[in-house]
Amino acid sequence: MPTDTPAHPLPDVHGARELSSVVVEGYSLQLRDKDGFVGDQASQTAFRQLLERWRQRRRRKGEDPLGGKHSRELTKKVLDQAVASRMASEAADLVHGAIEEFAEELAWVIDRFLRQPSWKGVERIVIGGGFPGSDVGERVILQAAAVLEEMNVHVQLGRIGHETDDGGLIGWVHLTPPPMLRHHDAILALDIGGTNVRCGIVKTRIRRASDLSKAKVVRREKWRHADERPSRKVLVERLAEMLEDKIRYSRKKGLRLAPFIGIACPGLIRKDGSIARGAQNLPGDWESDNFHLPTELCKRLPSIGGEATVALMHNDAVVQGLSELPFMQDVKRWAVLTIGTGLGNASYTNRR
Known part of the structure; x- marks a missing residue:
């Protein structure tokens, strides 16, 4: 963190668990079984591997209806088109088979999580990440819900209501120091994943809804860094450039931007802002004692709007x-699973 004392009090520290309206009971759980980490069996990577096995079996009998590309290279659009056709096809049969098998894996993983103390009493699970933002993902969620009912596991499943690329940015309005929300129009947020980076301006619209239910991403940039395989240094430089672009845009549009950057990334976050574990999908060593991303970004962006950056x-x-x-107030205990390169997880208890 920068040495300057910030103008606004901070809510706890990095990785805050005790918030004014909700408690983060647990996150980044790494359950293991004889085959490795349980969550790895319900990631988007796992689905692609599963689909590839179905295709390999089909190739032994003849031509693959999904073409020559490996399953990890097939776009969501291609897979959605395969299952959207009203007429039966070999491609649809392949994808439907993978969907059904993956839904069973997801249901099994959910059952394992619900047995953990930090997930005890969870009534509703929202599914996020890039996977649910497709027809295939929607079908998996519906099928997994049916499998859970057959297992006599009674929990509600649904997908995150925001756009796929917005949830990891909008969530930061609930972690921003309250005085910054009151005195500014918008915040900057980063969502760093193993495949993509998203950078955006989140307008709080707190005057329209004090519970921040109207918060909205007004400008967003997405970079698929996995295609370029940058070094850690290059990735940090690109993050700073993306943020600088959003600052210029805010100035041009007359937005009062808070001197704040929210950084979401995989892993267990220590109170000092370092990463204890779980960042293996990010380029370079993010768990090194010599690397501290919040400090690196504050060095490059020491102030925003004339105020010291936090x-x-x-x-x-x-x-x-x-x-x-804001949309979970009808339950007390709830959780999230994010199906992306890996499987992210977190559970919460509402204070009121």
Whole structure:
């Protein structure tokens, strides 16, 4: 963190768990079984591997109806088109088979999480990440809900209501120091994943809804860094450039931008803003004692609007889940699973 004393009091520290209206009971759980981490079996990576196995079996009998590309290279659009056709096809049969098998894996993983103390009493689980933002993802969620009922596991499943790329940005309005929300129009937020980086301006619209249910991303940039495989240094430089672009845009549009950067990324976040574990999908060593992303960004952006920049970091699943906080007030215990390169997780208890 920068040495200058920030103008506004901070809510706790990096990775804050005790918030005014909700408690983060747990996140980044890493359950293991004989085959490795339980969550790895319900990631988007796992679905692609599963689909590839179905296709390999089909190739032994003849031509693959999904073409020559590996399953990890097939776009969501291609898979959605395969299952959207009203007429039966070999491609649809392949994808439907993978959907049904993956839904069973997801249901099994959910059952394992619900047995953990930090998930005890969870009534509703929202599914986020890039996977649910497709027809295939929607079908998996519906099928997994049916499988859970057959297992006599009674929990509500649904997908995050925001756009796929917005949840991990909007959630930061619930982690921003309250005085900054009152005195500014918008905040800057980053959502760093193993495949993509999203950078955006989140307009709080707190005057329209004091519970921040009307918060909205007004400008967003997405970079698929996995295609370029940048070094850690290059990635940090690109993050700073993306943020600088959003600052210029805010100035041009007359937005009062808070001197704040919210950083969501995978892993267990220590109170000092370092990463204890879980950042293996990010380029370079993010768990090094010599690397501190909030400080690196504050060095490059020491002030915003003439005020000293404050940067806070938290787990990406926690932040994405918090984007749903205003809409979870009818239950006491709830949770989020983010299906992306890996499987993120977090659970919450509402204070009121």
